[in-house]
Amino acid sequence: MTYLIRTGSRAVVATLVAAVFVLSTAPASQAQEPPVIGEHPETWTYVSSQYPDASYSDTDGPVPVGRNPDTGEVTRAYFQFDLSKMAGRHIIRAYLSASRVVDCGGGALEFWQTNPISRQTKWINQPRWKTLLAVSDSLPCYRETIYDPDLTESAAEAAAHSGILTLGVRAVDEEASTAPTMLKNNPDLVIEYNTVPAKPTALTIANEWGPSSEIPCHKGKRKAYVRTATPLLDAYIDGRDGNTYGRFEWARSDGQLLGDIQSSFLRGPGRTHAYIPIGKLPGEGSYKWRVRAESPYGPDSYDVGPWSDWCEFTVDLTPPRQAPLVSSSDYPPDRPSGGVGIPGDVVFTSNGETDLAAYRYVLNDQLPLNVSAREDGSAKIGIKPLRDQRNSLTVYSIDRAGNTSPPREYKFDVNPTRLPEISSTDYPGGGEYGGWVARAGKLTFTPNDLASLIAKYQYTLNDDSAVTVRAEKVGPTSVTITPTRFDENSLRVVAIDKDGDPIWKDTYQFLVKGAPTISSNVYPQFEDGGGIGVPGDFIFAGNALADEISFYRYSFEYEWREVQAAADGSATVTLTPNSSGFWALEVEAVSRDGTTLWAGSYYYLVNSGSTS
Numbered sequence: 001m002t003y004l005i006r007t008g009s010r011a012v013v014a015t016l017v018a019a020v021f022v023l024s025t026a027p028a029s030q031a032q033e034p035p036v037i038g039e040h041p042e043t044w045t046y047v048s049s050q051y052p053d054a055s056y057s058d059t060d061g062p063v064p065v066g067r068n069p070d071t072g073e074v075t076r077a078y079f080q081f082d083l084s085k086m087a088g089r090h091i092i093r094a095y096l097s098a099s100r101v102v103d104c105g106g107g108a109l110e111f112w113q114t115n116p117i118s119r120q121t122k123w124i125n126q127p128r129w130k131t132l133l134a135v136s137d138s139l140p141c142y143r144e145t146i147y148d149p150d151l152t153e154s155a156a157e158a159a160a161h162s163g164i165l166t167l168g169v170r171a172v173d174e175e176a177s178t179a180p181t182m183l184k185n186n187p188d189l190v191i192e193y194n195t196v197p198a199k200p201t202a203l204t205i206a207n208e209w210g211p212s213s214e215i216p217c218h219k220g221k222r223k224a225y226v227r228t229a230t231p232l233l234d235a236y237i238d239g240r241d242g243n244t245y246g247r248f249e250w251a252r253s254d255g256q257l258l259g260d261i262q263s264s265f266l267r268g269p270g271r272t273h274a275y276i277p278i279g280k281l282p283g284e285g286s287y288k289w290r291v292r293a294e295s296p297y298g299p300d301s302y303d304v305g306p307w308s309d310w311c312e313f314t315v316d317l318t319p320p321r322q323a324p325l326v327s328s329s330d331y332p333p334d335r336p337s338g339g340v341g342i343p344g345d346v347v348f349t350s351n352g353e354t355d356l357a358a359y360r361y362v363l364n365d366q367l368p369l370n371v372s373a374r375e376d377g378s379a380k381i382g383i384k385p386l387r388d389q390r391n392s393l394t395v396y397s398i399d400r401a402g403n404t405s406p407p408r409e410y411k412f413d414v415n416p417t418r419l420p421e422i423s424s425t426d427y428p429g430g431g432e433y434g435g436w437v438a439r440a441g442k443l444t445f446t447p448n449d450l451a452s453l454i455a456k457y458q459y460t461l462n463d464d465s466a467v468t469v470r471a472e473k474v475g476p477t478s479v480t481i482t483p484t485r486f487d488e489n490s491l492r493v494v495a496i497d498k499d500g501d502p503i504w505k506d507t508y509q510f511l512v513k514g515a516p517t518i519s520s521n522v523y524p525q526f527e528d529g530g531g532i533g534v535p536g537d538f539i540f541a542g543n544a545l546a547d548e549i550s551f552y553r554y555s556f557e558y559e560w561r562e563v564q565a566a567a568d569g570s571a572t573v574t575l576t577p578n579s580s581g582f583w584a585l586e587v588e589a590v591s592r593d594g595t596t597l598w599a600g601s602y603y604y605l606v607n608s609g610s611t612s
Contacts, residue, residue: 034092034243034297039189041079045121049074052123059185062101065109066171066180075180076170078117078127081189083155084163090194090303094155096167098187100145106181107171108138111149114168129168147183155191165189197244197293197305200235202271205289205313207231207402217311224313225400229281231315234273235308237293239266246272247304250281250289253312258287262294281315288312319403322351324359324395326410331383331391333412340417341453341495341503343384346410348395350377353405358398364391370398384503388417418448420495422508427483433511433544436597437483443508445493446476453503454495461491471495483512487544513544516569516589516598523583523604531607535576538602540587542569545598548591555586565589580608 045057046064050073056063064075079098096111111134115127134149151165158165169183203217207228214234215224233248249260259280263272281287288310296302330344331337338344348359348371356373363383371379385391391412397405426441427434435441447454454471461467461481471477483489489512495504522536523529530536542549546569553562556575563571577583585602 034192034194036190036192038097039081039083039191040186041189042082043117044077044079044185045117045119046075046077047121047123047126049123055119055122057117057119057121061185062182063185064180064182065169066106066178067174067176068180069177074171074174076126076168077183078114078121078166078168079187080117080164080166081158082163083159083165083191086155086159086191086193087163088196089159090196090297091152091156091159091191092194092297093192094151095148095190096151096187097190098147098169099184100139101182101184102145104141104179106138107173107176107178109136109147109181110134110170110172111136111147111151112168112170113154114166116164116166127166127168133167135172151189155189194295194297194303195240196303197295198238199306200237200246200291200293200308202236203291203308203311204234205231205311206234213402217309219310219312223286224311225316225402226313227316227319227401227403229283229315229317230275230278231313232273232275233289233291233311234271235291236269236271237266237291238269239293239295240269243297244293244295246274246291247294248274248276248289248291250276250287253286253288258282284315284317286312286314314401316355316399316401316403320353320356320397320399320405322353322397323406323408324353324397325349325351326393326395326408328410328412331385331412331414333410336413336415338385339415339449340386340388340419341384341450341497343382343499346381346383346393348373348379348381348397350397353377353397353399355399356397357400360396360398360404362394364393384497384501385414386502386504388414388419417450420448420450420454420493420504420506421446422491422493422506424508424510427481427489427510427512429508429510431511433513435483436513436545437486437515440480440482442478442480443491444476444478445471445495447471447495450495450504453497455498456496457493458496459491459493462489486512486514511544516543516545516549516587516600517541518585518587518600518602520602520604523577523606525602525604528605528607530577531609532578532580533576534606535574538573538575538585540565540571540573540589542589545569545589548597549589550592551590553588553590553596577606580606 043058048054050071063077065077067074110132112129113131113133114129117127133151133154136147139145155165204214205224205226206213206215207226209232235246237244237246244266246263247260249257251257261274263274266272290308290310292307293305294302326348328344328346350356356377358370358372359379360368360370362368371381373379391414393410395408422443422445424441424443445457456468456470457477458466458468469479489510491508493506494502497503518538518540520536520538540552549565549569551562551564552571553560563573565571583604583606587600588596589598591597
């Protein structure tokens with residue numbers, strides 16, 4: 001079993017844990033104390049000269065070591081520890097903390113490294129005693145009964161090879177007349193350690209912070225190009241015990257070192273980074289960099305992992321000087337061509353620039369897009385204009401480092417096109433109220449000149465999920481919507497062609513008949529007003545439902561009452577509260593056929609005083 005030991009002390013009273021405890025990360029300005037664990041033996045036993053064929057494997061009681069003067073019996077003890085979890089770690093210090101059951105008894109002890117033990121270990125079948133590790137003093141009575149031999153070298157060797165450390169304990173003088181030493185069967189192997197970092201992986205370089213700008217590390221012809229002399233170097237480090245940082249260094253392509261820098265500390269496995277400081281790269285040219293992980297465990301002590309492979313990169317600070325050339329036979333600059341949604345090809349050429357990697361282009365107000373350059377520095381794209389008349393295509397050349405050229409603005413005219421239209425008699429646009437909340441209505445999409453191109457429509461009502469419908473092959477396409485809100489509503493419609501590209505979009509604004517309102521000057525909503533016995537007028541306004549409201553139903557003092565609506569859909573009731581505090585007025589607007597068109601609540605507070 002493994003458990004945490006308080007650092008800076010050999011105290012063995014500790015909180016048991018099931019795995020290696022990892023300390024929190026110290027600030028970058030200081031190293032923290034390394035982790036310390038305590039290992040109980042996985043198995044133990046002793047052997048007796050008086051009972052040479054007996055096994056005492058994992059005995060529950062104390063373990064005797066030495067000679068019994070009354071019987072002449074000689075005993076020896078063995079403790080076996082599993083150190084497999086310490087493989088790959090740097091054992092800084094290790095010692096045994098073994099204690100006696102009683103304060104007196106026994107003489108000096110020898111601590112040996114032996115071959116492994118088993119349940120078959122007996123006096124007649126003892127493991128080989130290989131190396132004497134330590135000899136203790138003979139502890140007198142009434143002293144602290146702890147034996148703490150240093151086992152650093154043997155623990156480190158065991159962890160690096162077999163993962164098993166077996167200790168044998170026997171008396172220095174096995175003919176002495178003193179009583180045997182009675183050891184507890186669960187001594188502690190206390191280990192102070194540090195994890196040697198692994199080789200960093202997943203190296204990237206970037207012009208600035210951000211995952212989208214990271215360039216994976218390559219060598220040879222695929223080396224990275226950056227447009228800054230202060231690039232961001234980044235790598236993954238497996239800092240399992242925390243307290244780990246990256247040591248970055250960079251050099252000329254011939255290997256001449258130019259500088260190094262330490263990253264901030266990591267709290268565990270993760271990515272770490274550092275910028276090459278201003279002035280630490282001479283300028284444009286070819287360079288390389290690498291990184292290793294370092295894990296300090298004292299003011300002047302640290303473990304270092306292996307260096308990563310070199311990552312080659314080139315600094316290019318010079319952008320392309322010439323704007324690219326743009327041409328198109330489908331959409332030439334000198335005459336109207338094509339139409340909205342009709343595809344056409346456009347060609348970009350380098351205009352004499354030799355190291356182009358891509359082009360960036362923006363059609364009208366659409367989002368910028370990139371296209372890779374071919375070996376000859378050219379590129380071809382397809383466009384589908386979303387507007388007729390004058391269109392503008394802005395194009396930039398991009399070199400291998402990401403530098404951009406001056407822009408080239410290519411203007412062309414698209415033949416006049418009758419764009420699709422959205423209409424509805426149930427929910428007309430133009431500021432006219434229609435329909436009602438939860439009342440289904442029909443809207444029509446008329447394709448006009450895009451009839452041969454539109455394959456489907458996608459529409460979104462307010463914040464609802466998008467709905468896709470197939471476009472009618474001939475004529476308009478109708479859809480049914482059901483508004484869920486009063487007053488202003490919005491329907492966004494996109495027409496999509498057979499390639500899945502949007503070729504037209506528009507937003508249809510319409511009004512849904514609005515909700516009635518409740519108001520009162522004497523008892524304003526959510527505020528103190530009036531008083532006990534003070535009458536107050538409550539006004540019900542029909543608003544957009546005025547023509548449909550026949551009467552209002554309202555609840556006052558737990559009684560439902562009715563009041564007829566006026567021609568304008570309004571009504572006024574006078575109510576007199578008989579107690580102070582919180583009041584609620586429930587109101588329903590009802591049509592002539594008895595349908596409840598709307599229901600609402602009005603909350604107000606009645607003052608405790610009376611002004612009647």
